Amino acid sequence: MANIRNLDPSASPLDYYGAELRRLREEADMTQDDLGGVVFCTGSLIGQIETARKVPTREFSERVDAALMTGGLFSRLLGLVLRSQLPNWFQPYAELEAKAAYISSFQAQLVDGLLQTPEYARAVLGVREREDLDADVAARMERQRILDRARPPLVWVVMSEAVLYQEIGGGDVMGEQLAHLLEVGSRDWLKIQILPFTAGAHAGLMGSYYLLRFDDDPDVFYTEDFVQGHMTANSEALREGSLRYDHLQAAALSVEESAALIARVMEERYGHDPDSDARSVA
Numbered sequence: 001m002a003n004i005r006n007l008d009p010s011a012s013p014l015d016y017y018g019a020e021l022r023r024l025r026e027e028a029d030m031t032q033d034d035l036g037g038v039v040f041c042t043g044s045l046i047g048q049i050e051t052a053r054k055v056p057t058r059e060f061s062e063r064v065d066a067a068l069m070t071g072g073l074f075s076r077l078l079g080l081v082l083r084s085q086l087p088n089w090f091q092p093y094a095e096l097e098a099k100a101a102y103i104s105s106f107q108a109q110l111v112d113g114l115l116q117t118p119e120y121a122r123a124v125l126g127v128r129e130r131e132d133l134d135a136d137v138a139a140r141m142e143r144q145r146i147l148d149r150a151r152p153p154l155v156w157v158v159m160s161e162a163v164l165y166q167e168i169g170g171g172d173v174m175g176e177q178l179a180h181l182l183e184v185g186s187r188d189w190l191k192i193q194i195l196p197f198t199a200g201a202h203a204g205l206m207g208s209y210y211l212l213r214f215d216d217d218p219d220v221f222y223t224e225d226f227v228q229g230h231m232t233a234n235s236e237a238l239r240e241g242s243l244r245y246d247h248l249q250a251a252a253l254s255v256e257e258s259a260a261l262i263a264r265v266m267e268e269r270y271g272h273d274p275d276s277d278a279r280s281v282a
Helices: 013-027 032-038 043-050 058-068 073-084 091-097 118-125 133-148 171-184 235-251 255-268 274-281
Strands: 102-107 154-160 190-195 209-213 220-224 229-232
Touching (some): 013 058, 013 073, 058 073, 073 091, 091 229, 102 235, 118 133, 171 190, 171 255, 190 255, 209 235, 220 235, 255 274
Parallel strands (some): 102 154
Antiparallel strands (some): 102 209, 220 229
């Protein structure tokens, strides 16, 4: 039996997506099973999405747009839906990140979220049991779409060497993650430096953080603790964060040396051939 739960479209982006899907499906005189057959899923899944019990994917949204001839409505809505799946305390940062002209970060323990593969992200997010891990991973991948824009932000990431050795998700996942770092790090506007163990005490001992710069708005300094994020445009915090970042960049390996280290760890620790991965990317 079709699920006829009533939604309040104003309750959330997911509720609005579901309500619009039902409205346009009914206008097309299609049942949930009819639409499911066209977009290669079950009528039950259509019902779950229409009642905001399941988060749609980008592939699903594109297929529904084609089937219902919406002009891309659901593909556009999906960004809002997935952003709403991020933790409430993180959403303000994600909104600013999407508008930033320059993003610089220091990562002490994990690969930067903008550079994570889906499998690596799943392992990180799945440390604690989550209600909808697929949606959490999709939301993280959605953040990365800013890197594929016609005019992407300039991105500079400094990561501790420890990030390369902290085995997240197993050897295969790590091998693919490091291969991904080599691929994205070859782009002109995205650079990665590794802070080696030999740096000793360094300016990033306070932990990971981000600096966002904008064309027309004040810069932002962002950090996280165990339960929430902290964002400020305070001039003293920005000055201190920028000074520490300068010291981290100076202590880190060069971009070229960093790529060589990533490739070496990828091969020696995780058994992935950098040359083979480079050929597959090409």
